[in-house]
Amino acid sequence: MLDRARALERGTVMMTIVVALQWVAAIFFLVDVTDDVTHSGFGSYLIVEASAAVALFAGVVSGAYLVREMVLRARTDALAVATARGALAELMHLRFAEWLLTPAEAEVALFAIKGCDVGEIARLRGSAAGTIRAQLARIYAKAGVNSQTSLIALFIEELVEPIIHVDRAEAPNRSTISKIADR
Numbered sequence: 001m002l003d004r005a006r007a008l009e010r011g012t013v014m015m016t017i018v019v020a021l022q023w024v025a026a027i028f029f030l031v032d033v034t035d036d037v038t039h040s041g042f043g044s045y046l047i048v049e050a051s052a053a054v055a056l057f058a059g060v061v062s063g064a065y066l067v068r069e070m071v072l073r074a075r076t077d078a079l080a081v082a083t084a085r086g087a088l089a090e091l092m093h094l095r096f097a098e099w100l101l102t103p104a105e106a107e108v109a110l111f112a113i114k115g116c117d118v119g120e121i122a123r124l125r126g127s128a129a130g131t132i133r134a135q136l137a138r139i140y141a142k143a144g145v146n147s148q149t150s151l152i153a154l155f156i157e158e159l160v161e162p163i164i165h166v167d168r169a170e171a172p173n174r175s176t177i178s179k180i181a182d183r
Contacts, residue, residue, distance in 0.1 A: 008074050015067045022060040029053035084159065091158055099142040108135045112148050113155060 033050045040046075092113065096106045104125075111121040118136070122129045136148070145151050 004078060008071070008078070012067075012071050019060060019064045019067060022056065022063065026053060026057040026060050029056060088155060088159060091155060095143070095154070099139075101139060101142060105135050105139050105142075108132060109139045109143075109151070112136060112139070113152055115152075 029049070030053045033046060033053050036046055036049070092110065096109060101109060107125065108121055111124060116124065118129050118132050121127075122132045125132070140146055140151065143151055143154060145154060
């Protein structure tokens with residue numbers, strides 16, 4: 001997240017410098033056209049030069065506006081990503097407490113949600129693969145699912161607006177996405 005913020009800041013600074021240079025060029029051309037008109041009168045070549053200066057000025061103004069909008073959108077998107085991260089962390093904490101997971105099971109569940117397989121979890125925790133399999137079986141039972149994919153789906157469907165409408169009479173505790181993931 002910090003890298004994205006730094007990249008956004010660098011991009012903003014670079015675009016600000018470019019817009020500032022364009023602004024200086026636009027002012028130079030407008031002053032030059034004004035000076036030419038006062039000293040030489042208004043000729044046909046000045047119409048072209050004045051049009052170019054006005055177009056450059058309009059480009060600077062619209063470019064500055066678009067850069068500003070792009071930066072604001074990027075900041076909004078970064079905030080949304082941070083909010084989603086926080087929401088997912090809070091949701092996992094709540095579900096783990098609701099399922100009465102032990103601290104070890106919660107850690108294994110977190111690794112499983114992150115997509116780690118049994119071998120990776122065993123290596124990361126310094127445990128035997130059989131121990132991890134047993135913990136995952138208890139986690140799945142407590143969560144009411146039967147696979148890692150279903151466990152992940154439980155969290156995703158709470159964070160994302162449901163695309164598939166669920167018939168609650170058919171499945172009061174599990175959505176269609178979880179059923180699909182169990183296959």
